[in-house]
Structures are given as C-alpha cells and as structure tokens.
Amino acid sequence: MTIDQYIAFKLSLGVLATLGLYSVLFKETRFYRFFEHIFLGLAAGYTLVATWTDTLYQVWWQRMMGQFQGEGPKMAEPGYWAYAALLPIGLMGYTVFSKRNNWMSRIPIGIILGMWSGQQILVWWNTYGPQLYSTMQPIWPTNWSSMTKPPAAGLSPEQAAEVAASLYPSQALTNVIFVLTFLAAFSYFIFSFELKSKFLLGFNKLGRWLLMIGFGAIFGSTVMGRFALEIDRMAFIWIEWIQSLQNLRP
Amino acid sequence: MKQNRSVWDKLQGIDRRILYSILMVLTSVPLFITVALPVDPDPSSKDFYATLMAVPPDQTVFLQSDWTNSTRGENGGHMESIFRILMSKKQKFVIYSLADPQAPQVFRDVMLRINQERESQGLPRYKPWVDYVDLGFFANAEGTTVSIGNDVRQTFGSRRAKDETGVERNVFESPVLQPISKVGDAGLFLIVTASNTIDYAVQRLSGKVKMACACTGVIGPSALVYYQSKQLEGVAVGLKGVYDIEYMMNYGLNVQGADGKTMVSFSEKPTVTAPPLTEGTKFGRGSKYFASLHAALGLVILAVVLGNVGMFASRKKEKQS
Incomplete structure (x- = not known):
C-alpha cells in the first residue's frame, strides 16, 4: 500500500465515521450506535494507554525506580521509594465498591478534599480579586475634544500616549453601562430582605433582563462554536477526503 | 381530520431533517470559495x-x-x-x-x-x-x-x-x-x-x-x-x-x-x-470557513424570524377565528 493509498483509506474511514455519527440527525439507528461505540471504545482505550505511558510511567514509576546512566550501573537519578506509598493510597479509592471496606475510600478522598479546600482561598482571590478591581471603572470623561477616541494614524508618539491616557465621552458611556449592568445583575441576587421600594424592584427587574441578554449572548457564542464544528466536518468530507482520492490518480 | 394549514403553520412545523440538509448545503458550498472578507x-x-x-x-x-x-x-x-x-x-x-x-x-x-x-x-x-x-x-x-x-x-x-x-x-x-x-x-x-x-x-x-x-x-x-x-x-x-x-x-x-x-x-x-x-x-482555515459561518448564521436568523412571524400570524388567526 502506498502512502497516498493509506491516507485515502484512513480518511475514507473518517468519512464513514462522520456520516455514521451524523446519521443521528436523521434517526437513531444501529448504524449510529455502531460508530458511537467505536468512538467511545477508542477514546477509553487510548486514554488508558496514554495515562500509563505519559503520566504514571514517567511521573510515578520512573521516579520510584530511578534511572541508570545509559546502560548502567551508575544511577543518573536515584529512586525515591516513598513514591511506593502512593499505590496503596490510590487503590483504597476503589474500595468504594465494597460494602465492608468502603470506609477506606474516604482516606484518599479526604486527602484530596483537604488539599483542595486549603487552596481555595488563593483560587478565589486569583479568580475574583482582579475582576472586582476592574469593576471600578471611571465614569466621567477627562477629554471632551471628541466624542470617541480619535484614530491613532498620523499621531506623534506623545499625542498617541495622551490619547491612550484620556477617557472620551463614548468610553465613559460604555463604563456607565458596564457599572449599571454590574449593579443591576448583582441586585438580582439580593435575597436577604424583601424588596419593597419601587426603585429597587425596578432595578432588580432590570438586572433580570440584563442577565437574560447576557445568557442570550453566551448562547449565540455557543451556537457559533457548534456551526464551526459542522463546517469543519463538511470541509473534511468535501476538501480533505476528495483531495486524498484525487491523489490516487496516476 | 386533516385541517387546512396556513403557510405560517407549515413553516413552524418544518421537518428538522430539511433544515439540517439546507444547513449542510449552505455550509458546504462556500467552502469552495475563499474570500478575504473585510x-x-x-x-x-x-x-x-x-x-x-x-x-x-x-x-x-x-x-x-x-x-x-x-x-x-x-x-x-x-x-x-x-x-x-x-x-x-x-x-x-x-x-x-x-x-x-x-x-x-x-x-x-x-x-x-x-x-x-x-x-x-x-x-x-x-x-x-x-x-x-x-x-x-x-x-x-x-x-x-x-x-x-x-x-x-x-x-x-x-x-x-x-x-x-x-x-x-x-x-x-x-x-x-x-x-x-x-x-x-x-x-x-x-x-x-x-x-x-x-x-x-x-x-x-x-x-x-x-x-x-x-x-x-x-x-x-x-x-x-x-x-x-x-x-x-x-x-x-x-x-x-x-x-x-x-x-x-x-x-x-x-x-x-x-x-x-x-x-x-x-x-x-x-x-x-x-x-x-x-x-x-x-490566510488559512479561518478565511476558508468564514463565509460558511456567515451562511449558517444567516440561516439561523432567517429561521428565527420566520418562526416568530409564523407564531404571531398563527396567534392572530386564532384570535380572529
């Protein structure tokens, strides 16, 4: 088999699998199920091997056993036998399937939860600290010479730096909308006391509307993503596969 | 009993397989045209x-x-x-x-x-x-x-x-x-x-x-x-x-x-x-797929508009009858 024939064969199998999985759009059939199971089986098998070769073997086994310099007998890296203690701790996780011994599974779970919980303060701050800070936006323009930020083309470096440092009315308006959206969306989650004033109720309602608009935008972005995947499959069939068949021509 | 359905009713009940087929055709055709859209x-x-x-x-x-x-x-x-x-x-x-x-x-x-x-x-x-x-x-x-x-x-x-x-x-x-x-x-x-x-x-x-x-x-x-x-x-x-x-x-x-x-x-x-x-x-994969993405999004917008117009038209008809 030549390399071109191999590529064409490989891509033909890919096309068959694509059609098989897309056939669910028509109806869920055995044809679809067949390819679904092949896909799941391949993924599970690949993951199992990759977890050993790329992770357990290199990160755990080789460190535990150490490494020789070339053919040996000198050690390039000594073995750390303490790594052996990780195996029984890891295996304890599987005792969750035994009614009698499932208490042991709590040991690895406890270690993981303890480590995870201890790190959450830093995680929370790293995630939300800069976001809270960036919410504090200036809302009063510092430069009224133009409604919008002027284009950079043709400006000297000093002028460009001044433009970059100024807040123009259109930007200030954007910041006002941002801060209002933040406060309105935030007010929607006030459940500690009953909102009675008309202003707060209206602001709360505005928050709900803005949240809905936000969810709509997120959904739109998701839809764009799904289309990109479908377009790529079409390109795979109509361009890559057809090209591979054309390469078979003498 | 088979009722006489209006065009709007028919549009709302359009078979999803037809929509999928249209989508596939619409996203496939532009793949053969590479355009550098501004x-x-x-x-x-x-x-x-x-x-x-x-x-x-x-x-x-x-x-x-x-x-x-x-x-x-x-x-x-x-x-x-x-x-x-x-x-x-x-x-x-x-x-x-x-x-x-x-x-x-x-x-x-x-x-x-x-x-x-x-x-x-x-x-x-x-x-x-x-x-x-x-x-x-x-x-x-x-x-x-x-x-x-x-x-x-x-x-x-x-x-x-x-x-x-x-x-x-x-x-x-x-x-x-x-x-x-x-x-x-x-x-x-x-x-x-x-x-x-x-x-x-x-x-x-x-x-x-x-x-x-x-x-x-x-x-x-x-x-x-x-x-x-x-x-x-x-x-x-x-x-x-x-x-x-x-x-x-x-x-x-x-x-x-x-x-x-x-x-x-x-x-x-x-x-x-x-x-x-x-x-x-x-210009690579992005420019090759960008026109197809526009076609797909156009189809969605059209479907949303037709669906909504159809829904309002059907409601209006129901109220009148």
Whole structure:
C-alpha cells in the first residue's frame, strides 16, 4: 500500500465515521450506535494507554525506580521509594465498591478534599480579586475634544500616549453601562430582605433582563462554536477526503 | 381530520431533517470559495495578536494545547495560526496537553501539516529539541497547573526527548527549556483550549506569568471576563477569533500598508503596534470557513424570524377565528 493509498483509506474511514455519527440527525439507528461505540471504545482505550505511558510511567514509576546512566550501573537519578506509598493510597479509592471496606475510600478522598479546600482561598482571590478591581471603572470623561477616541494614524508618539491616557465621552458611556449592568445583575441576587421600594424592584427587574441578554449572548457564542464544528466536518468530507482520492490518480 | 394549514403553520412545523440538509448545503458550498472578507477584529483578538508578536525572540513560549479533533473547526485554526506566527518569528516553544490524552497526537498532526506546508514554500522545517519541545500529556489539569506554578523544573523534569543526534536526554538540557527555571521565565503562557483548563491557569498562575488564550465559542464568554479584568492579555474566541488573527497576520495591527492604508487599527490602544507576518501562509482555515459561518448564521436568523412571524400570524388567526 502506498502512502497516498493509506491516507485515502484512513480518511475514507473518517468519512464513514462522520456520516455514521451524523446519521443521528436523521434517526437513531444501529448504524449510529455502531460508530458511537467505536468512538467511545477508542477514546477509553487510548486514554488508558496514554495515562500509563505519559503520566504514571514517567511521573510515578520512573521516579520510584530511578534511572541508570545509559546502560548502567551508575544511577543518573536515584529512586525515591516513598513514591511506593502512593499505590496503596490510590487503590483504597476503589474500595468504594465494597460494602465492608468502603470506609477506606474516604482516606484518599479526604486527602484530596483537604488539599483542595486549603487552596481555595488563593483560587478565589486569583479568580475574583482582579475582576472586582476592574469593576471600578471611571465614569466621567477627562477629554471632551471628541466624542470617541480619535484614530491613532498620523499621531506623534506623545499625542498617541495622551490619547491612550484620556477617557472620551463614548468610553465613559460604555463604563456607565458596564457599572449599571454590574449593579443591576448583582441586585438580582439580593435575597436577604424583601424588596419593597419601587426603585429597587425596578432595578432588580432590570438586572433580570440584563442577565437574560447576557445568557442570550453566551448562547449565540455557543451556537457559533457548534456551526464551526459542522463546517469543519463538511470541509473534511468535501476538501480533505476528495483531495486524498484525487491523489490516487496516476 | 386533516385541517387546512396556513403557510405560517407549515413553516413552524418544518421537518428538522430539511433544515439540517439546507444547513449542510449552505455550509458546504462556500467552502469552495475563499474570500478575504473585510473585518474589524475584536479588541480581545487584537490584544492576543499584539501580545504574541511582542514576545522577545529569545524567550520561550509555553503552549498548552487542550483540544482534540472534536473542536478542530475552531481550535485547529487557532493552533495553525499560532504555529505559523511562532515559526515566522523563529520563536522557541514548549508544547504539552493537560485536558485530554488524545490532545498531543492532534497537535502533532497540525505540526506535521504546517512543517510540510513550510517545506513546500521553501522555508525551513521547525525541528524538535532545537526549535520546540513536545512534552506530551500530563494527567490532572488542576494539579499539574499548580505544580507548574510552584516548580516547573520538577513538573517537566521527568520528561525526556531525543536530541538532534537521536540520543534521549532530559528536556531541560534542550535549547528550548535550558533558560527556564520558573514559569515566569516564559515569554508568554498561551493556552489553546476547548475546556475549563483556562480557569485553572488563571486561578493558579495569575501574577506569575503573562497569559493569553485561544478558545472555542463555548468557553469564550468565561474567558472574555478574564480579558476584561486583565487576567489574560488577549483572547481569540472561536472561528471569528481565527479569522481575526489571520487578518492581522496579513495586514498587521496599527500598521500602514504599502498603499498607506491602515487595514486594522486599534483606536483603544493607539500606541500598540504589531507587524504582519513576513513569511509563510497568512490566510488559512479561518478565511476558508468564514463565509460558511456567515451562511449558517444567516440561516439561523432567517429561521428565527420566520418562526416568530409564523407564531404571531398563527396567534392572530386564532384570535380572529
């Protein structure tokens, strides 16, 4: 088999699998199920091997056993036998399937939860600290010479730096909308006391509307993503596969 | 009893298989027409490109590839563009995956394709060990990210790769990783992702290294929040992000072309400039798919409008009867 024939064969199998999985759009059939199971089986098998070769073997086994310099007998890296203690701790996780011994599974779970919980303060701050800070936006323009930020083309470096440092009315308006959206969306989650004033109720309602608009935008972005995947499959069939068949021509 | 259904009723009850067929035809036809549609890239994409182009050539880029073939339509384009940019800049980089064991094979396929493309253009191949180092897969994305932040030499130190002579050596002996003693020594920490590994990176590496992200449309909304709060230097979202980068690879950012025209200006940051690429392919997967994306989105808008008009028309008819 030549390399071109191999590529064409490989891509033909890919096309068959694509059609098989897309056939669910028509109806869920055995044809679809067949390819679904092949896909799941391949993924599970690949993951199992990759977890050993790329992770357990290199990160755990080789460190535990150490490494020789070339053919040996000198050690390039000594073995750390303490790594052996990780195996029984890891295996304890599987005792969750035994009614009698499932208490042991709590040991690895406890270690993981303890480590995870201890790190959450830093995680929370790293995630939300800069976001809270960036919410504090200036809302009063510092430069009224133009409604919008002027284009950079043709400006000297000093002028460009001044433009970059100024807040123009259109930007200030954007910041006002941002801060209002933040406060309105935030007010929607006030459940500690009953909102009675008309202003707060209206602001709360505005928050709900803005949240809905936000969810709509997120959904739109998701839809764009799904289309990109479908377009790529079409390109795979109509361009890559057809090209591979054309390469078979003498 | 069969009722006489109006056109609007029929439109609302249209068989989904017909819609799928129309979608497939509409997205397939434009694939044969490559058009460079004029576009104003998103600010997040402009910052992404500017950040990547501003990395000093002597600094290594960390490239975390957390996607597989299931999101090739978006992340494939991101990865190809990033490879083209890094190779054009002769930038050394280290590449690895945290999210999926299949991911390394996927980026290796892209690397092979881009290297073949460069060879066909008379450009040199990017060589493992000398120009880049492939570290493969690391399980437990969150744990590995913590470890990278704490001690990158310990995290990657177990990996070995073949040098130019074929001898297996520790990856930190390579010209790519030799200057790295902590993650902050990297010129940029770049993540191409279809999952929440971007959250782990922000949570665990904030303040330690400059970060940017190329992600799918699904991950985009959460990644853009990090961009807004400057936790990420730049973000390229979905297929639009791919096309944005390709557009700037061709025209640069805040840079005048030969005709004196600035094709992409960044009015929010007029002092930021990034030149176009000087070699290799510039318009790739993004420009090939962009027209199809427009066709698909057009179909959705049409379907939403027709559905709503149909619904209101049916309600009106019901009220009248």
